[in-house]
Amino acid sequence: MTQFSDDASVAILAYPGVQMSAVLGLADLFMIASGNSNRADGPELTVTQLTLPASAKSNDYDAVILPPNLTGARGEDATDILRWLRNQHATGTIMCSVCAGAFWLGHAGLLSGRPATTHWALEGEFRAAFPDVELAAEHLLVDDNDIVTAGGLMAWVDLGLFVVNRFLGPQTVSQTARHLLVDPGGREQRNYRSFRPPLGHGDAPVLKVQHWLEAHCETEISVKDMAARSHLSPRTFLRRFKAATGYTPIAYLQNLRIEKARGLLERTRIPVNEIGWRSGYADPSAFGRLFLKATGLTPGEYRGRFGVQS
Template sequence: MARLRHAPHIGLLIYPHAQLAAVHGLTDLFGVAARLTRERLRTEDSVLRVSHLGHDMAGDEISCLFDTQAGREGEPDIVILPPSLGDPPGGDAIAPLVAWLRARHAGGTALASVCAGAFLLAETGLLSGRTATTHWIYAEALADRFPQIRVDADKLLIDDGDIITAGGLMAWTDLGLKLVDRLLGPTAMIETARFLLVDPPGREQRYYSAFSPRLTHGDAAVLKVQHWLQANGTRGMTVGAMAVQAGLEERTFLRRFSAATGLRPIEYCQHLRVGKARAMLEGTNKPIDQIGWDVGYEDPASFRKLFLKLTGLSPGDYRRRFGATRMSVSRSPRSDE
């Protein structure tokens, strides 16, 4: 195996009353995943880096408290906000954390929360206009405190690319496996779940990976458009509108977007749409043609063809494999193909 240029870096943020059991549990889960991956690939190279982040002794700045690669520099690729054992975080005490999280996200770091950690994430404003989950007992409080968030406590995990929220207190195991799948691949995720005797996420793919947008490319103008698309959707989206959002001439935008993300803008939007469609197929009873329309496709045949191309399964096969529900309304013979 070729030497890795950059081992993915996961940071665990320790805030007041954060559940340390989740912090250490995730550290162990990622450690197992890294060891099993190195053994399978027969390499001594680092494949995953985990750090604990929190206030320094003076309480003024966020610093590294622990690092599996001590002495290494570099911002995390993903920061996780663990559950809280006290009241949901809020108030002046977390203001420095909120500013720090906003800065990391603006620089391309993905953010993830578990349980009441969603309140800290919501304080950043980054969940506004998005769907998020938390522990069912906190769902009403989160919706009341942040009315601009669509709270869906029926879902255990919501992956929005640059933002991931997980539900219950122990949902850190689901989030951990989700991130192993994203960073090390589905084989590593299954190996880790089997070793720890933990069920894999119930509707997690095994033979193909979910779209994970590239966010650490360093092009601020392109990153701005990526966050904008994630928050506002892609229905009716044009390259011209994206270029305006980026503040670039259209030809320059096309070149920089492709270089940064590895995809043309239209391909990127297709991946986002199919990602939204997969979530609907997993968790709703909506007819497939309606899902296609909802994510931006007026032609059902075009939607089905693209879905098959990007996932390897027809929408109907995907629902049969990963759906939490079954269609309870009558359908035409071809409605699930």
């Protein structure tokens, strides 16, 4: 069994606009975990809250965490912070981020060619800013050894437990998770992800088809049918639809159908097979496979986690 014998130091960056509930929550989580570990004669985590650049120190930390940001800032002009992050990483520090905190790591040049995640709603913006990053926005947490990134605003809990596991061990993770009544693992962002059709692109024929699909997505629809609705040739329609929405017409339709199914699973007690049919899938097994691929859960599991209680 792996022994965890050395204390570790963690810096939490309270940069301008940071989500302070995450900063304080992480500090509390690490305090609870350290107490659990200490009672078993194990190591502890020393936590430092930094408000860079004013409080930047020369200390080398075992891990640095960039929590979420609530202001829309992305850190591209935070020269002192970005330089400090690069210097810390060069000393062997594990660099961690949650949600939009990944933008700071990206602008520091630490994610180039590396796998990472961020909040699913920031996927388009992140890909545009860092096209050379292997973004996996469907995952809640991506562990790439010295770079660890987590997804949504509350994913600081998942990252915190990951750090506890890394430095204090799985037994302390289990004790801490039970104390906090949180799930120590098994979640993915795609469990929560919603399809948000882009509607502000300004292409009227494409928008007309999108509105039609909203009302008729459960019916059998081909690209030829969509092109006819747009009064464009199929080739022109394909090109303009992809340019306006970022999706091929078939991929868009599949996303729309899965989103319709999500809503029915969440709000109703309609049988799963009927929900598949209402969403455009005559074959229940095909519906189940596609839903699992899109969400990471079977329709029944999704209803059990997010559905109304009868």
